[in-house]
Amino acid sequence: MSYGGQYAPPGYHGAGGFAPRHDPPLGADPQLWQWFVAVDRDRSGHISVVELQRALINGDWSQFDLDTVKLLMNIFDTDRSGTIGFNEFSGLWKYIKDWQSVFHHFDRDRSGSIDGQEFQEALHQFGYRLSPQLLNLLQRKYGSTGHPGITFDRFVRACVVVKQITESFAALDTDRDGWVQVNYDQFMETVLTLP
Amino acid sequence: MSYGGQYAPPGYHGAGGFAPRHDPPLGADPQLWQWFVAVDRDRSGHISVVELQRALINGDWSQFDLDTVKLLMNIFDTDRSGTIGFNEFSGLWKYIKDWQSVFHHFDRDRSGSIDGQEFQEALHQFGYRLSPQLLNLLQRKYGSTGHPGITFDRFVRACVVVKQITESFAALDTDRDGWVQVNYDQFMETVLTLP
Numbered sequence: 001m002s003y004g005g006q007y008a009p010p011g012y013h014g015a016g017g018f019a020p021r022h023d024p025p026l027g028a029d030p031q032l033w034q035w036f037v038a039v040d041r042d043r044s045g046h047i048s049v050v051e052l053q054r055a056l057i058n059g060d061w062s063q064f065d066l067d068t069v070k071l072l073m074n075i076f077d078t079d080r081s082g083t084i085g086f087n088e089f090s091g092l093w094k095y096i097k098d099w100q101s102v103f104h105h106f107d108r109d110r111s112g113s114i115d116g117q118e119f120q121e122a123l124h125q126f127g128y129r130l131s132p133q134l135l136n137l138l139q140r141k142y143g144s145t146g147h148p149g150i151t152f153d154r155f156v157r158a159c160v161v162v163k164q165i166t167e168s169f170a171a172l173d174t175d176r177d178g179w180v181q182v183n184y185d186q187f188m189e190t191v192l193t194l195p
Numbered sequence: 196m197s198y199g200g201q202y203a204p205p206g207y208h209g210a211g212g213f214a215p216r217h218d219p220p221l222g223a224d225p226q227l228w229q230w231f232v233a234v235d236r237d238r239s240g241h242i243s244v245v246e247l248q249r250a251l252i253n254g255d256w257s258q259f260d261l262d263t264v265k266l267l268m269n270i271f272d273t274d275r276s277g278t279i280g281f282n283e284f285s286g287l288w289k290y291i292k293d294w295q296s297v298f299h300h301f302d303r304d305r306s307g308s309i310d311g312q313e314f315q316e317a318l319h320q321f322g323y324r325l326s327p328q329l330l331n332l333l334q335r336k337y338g339s340t341g342h343p344g345i346t347f348d349r350f351v352r353a354c355v356v357v358k359q360i361t362e363s364f365a366a367l368d369t370d371r372d373g374w375v376q377v378n379y380d381q382f383m384e385t386v387l388t389l390p
Contacts, residue, residue, distance in 0.1 A: 065261055066339075131380060137387045144261075162383075169382050181376045185326060187364050188357075191386055192332045 025086060036089050046083035049073055056096075056153070059112040064153040071157055071195035072096075099156050113149030119158075128162055138162070157195055164194050220281060231284050241278035244268055251291075251348070254307040259348040266352055266390035267291075294351050308344030314353070323357055333357070352390055359389050 024033040039055040040047050047055075049069055056064040056072075076092040077084055084092060106122040107114055114122065116139050123130060123138075130138070142158035144151040150158060168190050172180035182190065219228040234250040235242050242250075244264055251259040251267075271287040272279055279287060301317040302309055309317065311334050318325060318333075325333070337353035339346040345353060363385050367375035377385065 067260070067262065070336075130383075134380065134383055134387065137384065141265075141387055161387075165383050165386050166379075169379050179376055179378050180382065181374055183374050184361075184364050185329065187375065188325075188329055188360050189332065191360055191389060192329065192336055192356075194386060 028086065029090075032090060032093060033086070035093070036086050039089075044083075046081070046085055047089060048083050052084065058151045058153055060151065062151065065157075067195065068153040068157045071160060074195070100152070102159075103152050103155055111149060113144065113151050114155050115149045119150060119155075122155075122159070123162060126159065126163075128166065130162070160195055168194070223281065224285075227285060227288060228281070230288070231281050234284075239278075241276070241280055242284060243278050247279065253346045253348055255346065257346065260352075262390065263348040263352045266355060269390070295347070297354075298347050298350055306344060308339065308346050309350050310344045314345060314350075317350075317354070318357060321354065321358075323361065325357070355390055363389070 024030070036047070037043075039051055041051050041054070042048075049066075052073065053064060053066060053069045056069060058064065072092060072095070073084065076088045076095070078088060078091075079085075102122070103114065106118045108118060109115075116135075119139060120135055123135070138158055138161075139150070142150050142154040142161075144154055169180060172182060172186070172190070219225070231242070232238075234246055236246050236249070237243075244261075247268065248259060248261060248264045251264060253259065267287060267290070268279065271283045271290070273283060273286075274280075297317070298309065301313045303313060304310070311330075314334060315330055318330070333353055333356075334345070337345050337349040337356075339349055364375060367377060367381070367385070
């Protein structure tokens, strides 16, 4: 039985056993600091996209896809440094743990991936009423290869994409009539800023 | 020196050496048939997404990302069977060869990836006049990890995305005034059908 995405066990990917070059911030959770140090393979004190991708694995041991890693970086690299420091990592860690619970909750048959019915229930419970066509489209787009259903990384991405498309639309729909008017640049920018 | 994406050498990924279960169609290019058989690892006579992803590698030996593989499948799986037969494979093969030439042409410094300036020149030559903001956005979105610039797989995806966003916009802009009016379902469907 395997569940959604999880960090590699400390020491599995990292060079565990060496003393970290940086000391933990005052009051830091020691376990979280351990994980941070394990992910920060070059001991720079910051986690790069590459380090993050190496550390994030799905329940089937596949690596997170790059676009999902970039999505996470975009959300948590709040100071836009291109890397994630320990404080940003704490937020990211909690976010992934929360998504794991969501994934676990909706993966009712404990298959390690989210099938069509489970996906529909998840989006419905998040408050999205999508047409069958859109649900089909999402499943085809975010479905994984090699086995049916959606793995943890792509499930997170699909949910965040729906949220962000909906928010982008709402931001453009200033008069709240369910229609938006956009020009080419706005259209392309809106599409390209989606994860 | 390494160039863009290329098929794995025949026999590298495939179970080369065994007699193929299927005979080549009459008049088939023998070399192309060899490659097809090498990619078709389970000898089903058809190439699945998984088989295609295993066979497609970038100049730096990284695997094509899943979304690019799906994009290629979507373009060439013309009978919507979910797999690619030999005839569809011939088209795909030519398409990748053509993109390799394009990539090679614009990778002026022969770095094996496309940097910002090279990317801008490529899009300009394809006839797209994008604002500096949009160019930046594209580079951030399709940039690869581990090294600067855009690898072959993501370069193809970026160019196809620009083409398809532009075409989607043009299809919606029926009165050709540079503005489109869409509702939520149209907006989401347009975004989700992009690669």
